[in-house]
Amino acid sequence: MFEAILLTVMTAATPLVIAAMGELVAERSGVLNLGVEGMMIMGAVCAFATAHMTGSPYLGILAGIGGGALFSLLFGFLTLTLVTNQVATGLALTILGLGVSGQLGESFVGLAGTKLQPIVVPVLSDIPFIGRVLFAQDLIFYLSIALIIGVNWFLFRSRTGLKMRAVGDNHGSAHALGINVVRTRYLAVLFGGACAGLAGAQLSLVYTPQWVENMSAGRGWIALALVVFASWRPWRILAGGYLFGAVTIGQLHAQAFGVGIPSQFLSALPYAATIVVLVIISHNRRTTLINTPASLGKPFVPDR
Amino acid sequence: MVSSQDQGEPSLLSVRGLTKLFGTFAACDGIDLDIAPGEIHALLGENGAGKSTLVKMLFGVLQPSSGQILWQGKPVSISSPGQARDLGIGMVFQHFSLFEALTVGENIALSLDPKISLSKISEEAASLSKAYGLPLDPKMHVADLSVGERQRIEIVRALLQNPKLIILDEPTSVLTPQEADRLFETLFKLKAEGRSVLYISHRLDEVQRICDRATVLRHGKVTGVCDPRQETPASLARMMVGSDVAAVHREDLGTPGEVLLDVKSMSFAPRTPFAVSLKNVSMSVRAGEVLAIAGVAGNGQGELFDVLSGEYPVADHDAIKIRGTSVGRTRINGRRLLGAGFVPEERHGHAAVSQMSLSDNLLLARAHSDRKAFLAGGLGKVIRHGAVKAATARICQVMDVRKSGEDPTAGSLSGGNLQKFIVGRELDRQPSVLVVNQPTWGVDAGAASRIRQALIDLAKSGSAVVVISQDLDEIFEVATSIAVISEGRLSDAYPAGTLSLERIGLLMGGIHDSTQHASHAGEAADAH
Numbered sequence: 058m059f060e061a062i063l064l065t066v067m068t069a070a071t072p073l074v075i076a077a078m079g080e081l082v083a084e085r086s087g088v089l090n091l092g093v094e095g096m097m098i099m100g101a102v103c104a105f106a107t108a109h110m111t112g113s114p115y116l117g118i119l120a121g122i123g124g125g126a127l128f129s130l131l132f133g134f135l136t137l138t139l140v141t142n143q144v145a146t147g148l149a150l151t152i153l154g155l156g157v158s159g160q161l162g163e164s165f166v167g168l169a170g171t172k173l174q175p176i177v178v179p180v181l182s183d184i185p186f187i188g189r190v191l192f193a194q195d196l197i198f199y200l201s202i203a204l205i206i207g208v209n210w211f212l213f214r215s216r217t218g219l220k221m222r223a224v225g226d227n228h229g230s231a232h233a234l235g236i237n238v239v240r241t242r243y244l245a246v247l248f249g250g251a252c253a254g255l256a257g258a259q260l261s262l263v264y265t266p267q268w269v270e271n272m273s274a275g276r277g278w279i280a281l282a283l284v285v286f287a288s289w290r291p292w293r294i295l296a297g298g299y300l301f302g303a304v305t306i307g308q309l310h311a312q313a314f315g316v317g318i319p320s321q322f323l324s325a326l327p328y329a330a331t332i333v334v335l336v337i338i339s340h341n342r343r344t345t346l347i348n349t350p351a352s353l354g355k356p357f358v359p360d361r
Numbered sequence: 362m363v364s365s366q367d368q369g370e371p372s373l374l375s376v377r378g379l380t381k382l383f384g385t386f387a388a389c390d391g392i393d394l395d396i397a398p399g400e401i402h403a404l405l406g407e408n409g410a411g412k413s414t415l416v417k418m419l420f421g422v423l424q425p426s427s428g429q430i431l432w433q434g435k436p437v438s439i440s441s442p443g444q445a446r447d448l449g450i451g452m453v454f455q456h457f458s459l460f461e462a463l464t465v466g467e468n469i470a471l472s473l474d475p476k477i478s479l480s481k482i483s484e485e486a487a488s489l490s491k492a493y494g495l496p497l498d499p500k501m502h503v504a505d506l507s508v509g510e511r512q513r514i515e516i517v518r519a520l521l522q523n524p525k526l527i528i529l530d531e532p533t534s535v536l537t538p539q540e541a542d543r544l545f546e547t548l549f550k551l552k553a554e555g556r557s558v559l560y561i562s563h564r565l566d567e568v569q570r571i572c573d574r575a576t577v578l579r580h581g582k583v584t585g586v587c588d589p590r591q592e593t594p595a596s597l598a599r600m601m602v603g604s605d606v607a608a609v610h611r612e613d614l615g616t617p618g619e620v621l622l623d624v625k626s627m628s629f630a631p632r633t634p635f636a637v638s639l640k641n642v643s644m645s646v647r648a649g650e651v652l653a654i655a656g657v658a659g660n661g662q663g664e665l666f667d668v669l670s671g672e673y674p675v676a677d678h679d680a681i682k683i684r685g686t687s688v689g690r691t692r693i694n695g696r697r698l699l700g701a702g703f704v705p706e707e708r709h710g711h712a713a714v715s716q717m718s719l720s721d722n723l724l725l726a727r728a729h730s731d732r733k734a735f736l737a738g739g740l741g742k743v744i745r746h747g748a749v750k751a752a753t754a755r756i757c758q759v760m761d762v763r764k765s766g767e768d769p770t771a772g773s774l775s776g777g778n779l780q781k782f783i784v785g786r787e788l789d790r791q792p793s794v795l796v797v798n799q800p801t802w803g804v805d806a807g808a809a810s811r812i813r814q815a816l817i818d819l820a821k822s823g824s825a826v827v828v829i830s831q832d833l834d835e836i837f838e839v840a841t842s843i844a845v846i847s848e849g850r851l852s853d854a855y856p857a858g859t860l861s862l863e864r865i866g867l868l869m870g871g872i873h874d875s876t877q878h879a880s881h882a883g884e885a886a887d888a889h
Contacts, residue, residue, distance in 0.1 A: 216475040223460050223471050230458035233422055234472050235443030346504045347462050 062306065063190055068264055070302025071201045072097070072256035076280035077287070077294045078204045079252020084284055085212060086245035087225040089354040091147025092132050094277025095154020096250050100125035100257025102158040105268040108171040108261075117171065118197065118258045125254015126247050128154060133246040137239050140356045151277065159270045170266030173197065197259045204252070209291040221245060225350030228357045238357050253277065282331040288338050288348045301327040372431070373398045373557050374419070374450075374526055379428035381414050388414040390581040391428070396526065401548060401558040403568040403589060406578035407601055407777075407805030412561050413455075415578070416528055419559075420452045421445040446472070451519030455530035455561075457511050459503050466499035469518045482521070490517045493547045507659055509540055516547070527551065528559045533567060537657045538833070538866040545571050563601070563806060564834075565594040577601055598806055617841075618648030621825035622669075622701075622794045627680035627689075629668050637661035637849045639668065644844060644854060646794070646825040651816060652854055653840035654829045657869050661849035662829045663706065666798040669827070670703040671696045683794055697730035702792030704784055706799040706829075708776060712783045715772030719764070720746075720753040722771050723786055731790065752789065760785035761811060777808030784812050788819060795819060798829040813839050833862060845869055 076093055083090050090096075103124030108117025132150050135141045176199070178192040212218040224231045224241045232238050260272055279301055286301075287293035308323035310316075339345050376394040380387060389411045396402045406412045417423040419430065421439040429436055432448050439445050445452070459468055466483035473482060483499035490497040495513040503511060512532065519527050529548075533541040548558055548571060562568055568575055569589045577585040577600040585600040622645065629639040639661055646652045656662055667673045668681070671693040675681065678689040683699045693703065705711045713722045724735055724744065734752070737743045753768060760781040764774055771779055780801065787795060800816065801809035816839055820826045829846075830836050836843060837857065844854040845868035852868055 216470070216479075219463070219467055219471060219479075223463065223467075226460040226462040227458070230460060231471075233442055233454070233458045235441050235446070236471070343504060347502055349462075351462065 060186070060189060062310070066299065066303045066306045067190070067194070067198065069305045070299045071198050072259045072264065072276055073280050073283055073301055074294055074298035075197070075201045075204060075259065076253045076256035076277060077283040077298060078201075078208050078291065079249035079256075080280055080284045081287070081289060081291065081294060082208060082212075082221070082252075083242075083245045083249035084353055085225045085289060085350055086221045086242045087228055087350050087352040087355065087357070088136065088242050088246055088249075089143045089147065090129065090132055090150075090246060090249055091144060091281065092129070092150025092154065092277075093249075093253050093280050094273055094275070095151035096125040096128045096132075096253035097154075097257040097260070097277045097280075098158040098271070098273040099128045099154045100254030101261040101272055102162040102165075102257075102268060103254070104258035105170060105261035106161065106165055109165060109168060112171060114171045114173040114262050115196070117262055118173070118255065121254045121258025121261075122251045123254065125257060126251040129246050129250020129253070132250070133243045136356070137242050137246070140358055143354050143356070155271060162268045162270065165268040166270070168268065170261065170268070172266040173262045195263050197255065197263060200255065205291050205295050212291065222350070225352060228352045228355070232357070232359055238359070242357070253280075256280070279327050282328055286327075286331045286334045288334065288344070289350065290348065300330075372396060373433060375431040375434075376415075376419070377429045377431065379415065379418060379430065380426050381411075381418060381423060382426040387581050389418070389425075392578070392581070392583055394576050394583070396557050396559060397574075398525070398557055399552055399555045400573040401552055401560055401571055403572035403575035404559060404561045404578065405563065405565075405568060405575050405597065405601055407563065407807065410578040410601070410805075411581040412578055413530070414581075416452070416530060416559070416561065419445070420450060420528065446522055446524070449523075449525035450528065451522055451524035451526070452528045453512070453515040453519055453530065453532060455532075457515055459511055459514060461502070461504040463503060464499065465497055465501050465503060465506075465514055468503060468514055469499070469521060472518055473521060486517050486521060489520055493517070493520065493550060494543055495547065509536055509657070512536070516544075520551075524556065526557045526559060528561070530561045531563075532560075533562070533564065537869050538862065540657075541567070565589075565597050566834075568597070569594070601806060617650045618823065620645045620647050621684055622646040622796075622827065623682040623685075624669070625680055625682075627668065627675055627677065629664060629673070629675055631664070632673065637664055639664055639849045639851075642849075642851045644827075644851060646827055648793070648823045648825055649820055649841075651820045651826045651828060651839050651841045653836040653843050653857075654827065654846050654851065655831070655833060655836050655843060655865055655869060656829075656846035657831065660847050660869075662798060662831075662846060664849070665846065665851070666703075666705060666796065666829055669796045670705070694729040697727075700793040702787035702790055702795045704787055704795070704797040704800060706802065708779050708783060709772065713771040713779060716770055718768045718770055719757070719774075719782060720749045720768050722782075723753050723756070724749050726786055727790070756782060756785040756789050759789070760815070775805075777804040780804050781808050781811060784815060788815055791822070792819075792824060794825050794827075796827045796829070799831065800828060801830075801832065801835055809835070833865060836865075 076097055080090060080093055100121035104117040104121030107120035108114045128150065132146060135146045136143045173195045175193050175195050182188045182192040212222060220236050221241055224236060224238050228238045257273065261268055265272065283294055283297045283301060286297045304323055304326045308320050311318050311323065312320050338348065372395045374396045376392055379389055379392045381389040392415055404412050414423060418425045419439065421441045421444050424440065430439060437448065439448070466479055466486065469486050470479050470482045486497065486499050490513060495516060497510065497513050497517060532544060536544060551558060560572055572589050575587055575589040576583055579601060589597060624642055624644045627639065627642045631638045637660060642665065644652065654662065668675050671688065671691055674690045674692065679687045680689045682688065683696055683701050686699055688696050688699065709715045714725065728735060735745055735749050737745050750768065757764065762778050762782045762785065764778060774782065784797065784800060797816070800812050813835060816826050816828060828839055840857045842854040843857050843860050843865065845852045845865060847869060
């Protein structure tokens with residue numbers, strides 16, 4: 058029973074963690090992409106359609122990543138090349154994504170999906186209790202864990218990651234140091250789009266293997282909140298993602314068991330928690346200064 | 362480290378006819394410049410003379426519109442800072458290009474070869490900084506460092522790339538005289554190693570002290586190349602300004618009158634972890650007096666200004682008195698109504714809204730204190746545009762504010778002209794108490810002397826003036842008495858004539874013992 062609940066929590070948390078990791082990288086480079094929801098749903102529809110037509114969920118994953126990345130490229134072109142307002146463009150991207158995905162997915166509604174099968178790691182999966190939970194999961198779960206380790210290493214150990222943080226902290230100075238601000242941000246935005254697309258693929262291939270319009274159901278917004286909740290730290294995304302995932306699942310169980318907590322309260326909880334975290338971190342100016350990308354959301358135009 | 366192979370070539374860097382156009386405006390117009398190996402070369406000029414533009418072109422931040430740059434005799438085009446560094450040009454910016462969220466080591470690593478590991482860079486930076494007398498801890502976050510320490514990072518960062526030419530933009534504006542001396546020693550060490558230094562400054566005494574040659578710019582053109590040691594400050598200033606700078610005229614201001622601004626043992630807790638707490642600050646300024654408060658940046662000047670102006674009230678209502686009225690908890694407009702005026706340090710964003718016109722900026726500051734003059738219709742508060750525009754024109758004329766158009770935005774004025782306007786905006790009210798913070802920071806010599814003269818004239822007409830400044834020349838020009846602020850403590854005020862530069866330097870460096878004795882003595886005297 059407990060194992061089953063834990064497994065559903067992990068399945069609910071995985072897309073949040075993946076999308077948030079992508080957004081974290083984009084925001085660390087100074088780009089606020091509010092289009093996570095739109096990129097996620099595009100990933101979901103591309104993944105489902107490809108998996109359905111080819112019969113291969115793995116090609117579906119690739120298509121999901123590609124769909125999200127392509128969609129983020131549009132965002133990058135608008136905000137980085139044409140220097141449009143990031144907030145407005147991100148919102149537009151979400152609305153556009155929901156619309157386009159509905160159109161693309163119209164003929165796939167109600168069709169049977171191709172579920173991504175778990176990869177059972179021999180020996181390790183026999184470990185009592187945690188074995189089944191950790192080592193009999195699907196590829197996307199393993200990728201989510203690899204993503205956290207990889208992004209953490211990239212941001213805080215690699216020189217390229219250092220440059221990316223520099224761009225996010227002070228793009229003027231980064232430019233003066235000869236770092237290509239626009240290219241760095243394009244790559245970060247693309248990575249964010251690819252992650253959002255992968256998260257979308259998880260929704261339509263693992264979480265509920267079918268296509269339903271608007272099936273991302275606000276998870277992109279939770280992922281955005283999660284980045285702030287984690288104060289732009291990769292490992293905190295893992296903790297926050299599982300916490301928010303647990304809340305989502307808890308909400309379903311609470312309804313099923315008729316617990317007296319209104320479900321609206323539970324679904325608002327991630328956002329309320331994010332506000333609390335925002336208040337806490339902005340109370341201490343030093344932690345804000347060191348963790349928050351200072352040029353987040355600010356357009357960059359080199360003075361030539 | 363630098364080999365002296367370039368002995369056959371007279372110049373390390375030559376610039377020929379370099380021009381930079383912004384639209385039709387020539388920021389730099391046909392500039393020639395020669396820097397020899399192993400010389401400290403000064404680049405002198407007023408604000409807006411084109412110094413920064415020239416330097417940005419040399420460092421690849423801006424591209425010249427025409428003209429040529431020769432590096433060791435070969436024509437080069439420097440299209441990026443990275444390329445400048447590859448050639449062997451290092452730069453220490455006036456406004457530091459540091460990343461507050463990163464550590465000292467990470468900041469330095471960003472400008473170096475990515476193949477070198479971070480730990481190795483940190484090690485090298487620590488040893489190099491020690492060798493040049495600029496101690497630094499590579500693991501500290503920049504956000505936690507003082508301005509002086511941040512400058513050291515910039516210098517060490519430039520040095521780690523083993524440059525042949527180091528460009529320093531106004532490096533001493535944030536240092537104590539002792540820190541500046543230390544910097545000069547570092548520069549002499551660099552010179553002895555055969556490196557060249559391009560030293561940008563408008564402090565003539567420094568240039569005369571350390572520079573071998575000087576190129577003077579005015580309005581984007583070279584107006585002279587000279588050996589600064591053969592010149593007098595007046596002749597250098599003439600090249601910079603074009604005409605003789607009006608010497609500030611200060612006769613004896615007569616015996617001071619009644620106390621107009623009185624501060625008694627005022628303390629103020631820091632609002633942020635970065636702020637300085639004010640500890641037991643006392644001062645009294647009489648009519649006809651100019652009290653200058655000297656000190657190195659970040660010792661509580663900003664905080665002192667904030668509580669004097671009423672931007673942040675203090676708990677003890679009686680700690681501050683303006684013309685005998687307690688104002689500790691009174692906000693800024695209440696204090697203005699008592700006849701006080703305030704000029705904060707930051708021109709943009711604090712003293713003026715850059716995107717708004719001068720007349721709007723005038724109204725923003727004085728809508729409350731000069732309500733009758735500028736607002737009509739009682740509760741309706743309708744703006745009298747005619748009166749506001751007339752007052753703006755009057756201020757611009759009195760203070761000689763040079764602007765394009767009738768009522769341009771504050772942001773379109775050069776720093777010096779905007780500062781003249783902001784000071785003039787307060788002077789126009791004939792305030793009986795005026796508190797100014799860094800009145801001539803980053804302002805050219807002509808505007809600075811105009812502003813200083815205005816402050817003295819105001820005191821002469823019977824007002825009490827407080828000038829918070831880091832510029833010791835300015836302090837000696839305007840002050841009748843001088844106090845020094847260090848780590849939030851204010852020394853007793855001494856008559857300007859009795860303090861030497863060395864003594865002030867010691868007080869600024871935080872020699873508190875004598876200060877505390879002095880302030881105790883001061884309190885004892887006040888008690889009588």
